[in-house]
Amino acid sequence: MSGAPTAEVYRIDWLPGTDVLHGVCHCGAERTAEDPVELWEWMLGHPNGHRPGGNRPGTEHDPADHRPADHRPADRRPVGHRKETAS
Known part of the structure; x- marks a missing residue:
């Protein structure tokens, strides 16, 4: 990289x-x-x-509004993940 x-x-x-x-x-x-890209x-x-706090004047933005109502975090492990075992 160049510059300050x-x-x-x-x-x-x-x-998600x-x-x-x-x-x-x-x-x-x-x-x-x-x-x-947009x-x-x-x-x-x-x-x-740009308007700090939102993209339209007078509107509140909550990213949670974009999640499906029944959204729950996935309970899965990454591919290739090995379960640790006690020795």
Whole structure:
């Protein structure tokens, strides 16, 4: 990498059980989308369309709203995981 590091942090999380991604810009603005390219273009287009705390004025955003009502974390192990045994 070249140049001085910046303090700008962008975060994209996948909402389990959905095709939805939740992005948070370094300014605090949030947005959800199914298309990762759309989400990155929005983030890197800062400040256009950015309002800290949400992507539309006067709306609250809760990523939990995107989860199916019966959503529970999966109880499974990664492929290839070996169960540990006591010696």
